[in-house]
Amino acid sequence: MLVTGKEILQDAHKKGYAVGAFNVNNMEIVQAIIQAAEETNSPVILQASQGGLKYAGVEYIAAMAKVAAEKAKVPVAIHLDHGTDFTQIVKCIRNGFTSVMIDGSKHPFEENIAVTKKVVEIAHAAGVSVEAELGKIGGTEDDITVDEKDATFTDPDEAEKFVKETGVDYLAIAIGTAHGPYKGEPKLDFDRLKTIKERLNMPLVLHGSSGVPEESIKKAVSLGINKINIDTDIRLAFNGAVRDFVKNNPDVYDPRKILGPAREAMKEVIKGKMTIFGSVDRA
Ligand SMILES: O=C(COP(=O)(O)O)NO
Ligand SMILES: [Ca+2]
Ligand code: NA
Ligand SMILES: [Zn+2]
Numbered sequence: 001m002l003v004t005g006k007e008i009l010q011d012a013h014k015k016g017y018a019v020g021a022f023n024v025n026n027m028e029i030v031q032a033i034i035q036a037a038e039e040t041n042s043p044v045i046l047q048a049s050q051g052g053l054k055y056a057g058v059e060y061i062a063a064m065a066k067v068a069a070e071k072a073k074v075p076v077a078i079h080l081d082h083g084t085d086f087t088q089i090v091k092c093i094r095n096g097f098t099s100v101m102i103d104g105s106k107h108p109f110e111e112n113i114a115v116t117k118k119v120v121e122i123a124h125a126a127g128v129s130v131e132a133e134l135g136k137i138g139g140t141e142d143d144i145t146v147d148e149k150d151a152t153f154t155d156p157d158e159a160e161k162f163v164k165e166t167g168v169d170y171l172a173i174a175i176g177t178a179h180g181p182y183k184g185e186p187k188l189d190f191d192r193l194k195t196i197k198e199r200l201n202m203p204l205v206l207h208g209s210s211g212v213p214e215e216s217i218k219k220a221v222s223l224g225i226n227k228i229n230i231d232t233d234i235r236l237a238f239n240g241a242v243r244d245f246v247k248n249n250p251d252v253y254d255p256r257k258i259l260g261p262a263r264e265a266m267k268e269v270i271k272g273k274m275t276i277f278g279s280v281d282r283a
Contacts, residue, residue: 003075003098004077004099005098005131006099006129006170008045008075008077009129012226012282016221018220018226018228019042019044019226020042020228020273021044021205021229021230022044022231023230023231024061024064025052026056028238028259030068032266032267033266037270037274037283042283044076045078045227046065046069047079047229048061048079048081049141049142050083050085050142050143051143053080058091066096078096078098078099082101082142082143082144083119084103084104086118089102097128099129102116103132103133105137113162113165116162117165120166130170131172132166133172133173133174134173135154135175136174137151137208138174138208139208141208144179148178151174153175154173154174159196160199170203172205172206173206175189179232181232185213188212188216188220190220194223203227204225205229206227206229207229208229209229210236211232221278228273238262241262242261244261
């Protein structure tokens, strides 16, 4: 069933588990995520970046996600990932998204508060939940890139002020993850996470979670992460399955035959994530 992001994440926050937020760009990815969620009885967040909406069209993503959510036997939220453009954010709200991110992390602190407050006002009036970001998460997610040197960790004092002034429902924090594949092994600042959780006592979001070792993810969940963003690991599963199939079946040209195995491969990866996050049987 279609629910708000807050409904899903408040439960995760209260009970100390995390829910996967998986990026979608096409029908097969949506279906893989929903199949994984139903097979593990897990709540789930379907999310699209501005780049994903540009590729498929917001109406297509919204239509597929709404059908998927309404038919699903588990709670599903539909989320705009890394919204930076106010008009885009309102368009998603108008198209039935139940959660939006305003990523004002590239602005100075006070400006981030201002843009976030504006989105919270309009989204909450429409019954839609809001995620914001404080601190700069490195790497590239579609149309958003932050250089290593500019990535700055979230300051707990600033976080407290930010949340009080904006009223956001959940906060994306920078504690050492980066979007996209990692070169070395990411070192997460668990002490910082622990402090921020104690100060904020609200759902927290981890971006750039593909490629983070399982133990680090589990430790982050135990310390208060409740929404975990995954994009790259789904892309890698899709890519591997399609290349394998095409290599081994050079004469097959039916898109269903080429994309079907990719849907299966993505589903398996996503089920694995749900197990690590602790969202299995939480629906
Ligand atoms: O944070 C993410 C996903 O990051 P990854 O591609 O590293 O999983 N999307 O907002
Ligand atoms: Ca950012
Ligand atoms: Na990553
Ligand atoms: Zn992200």
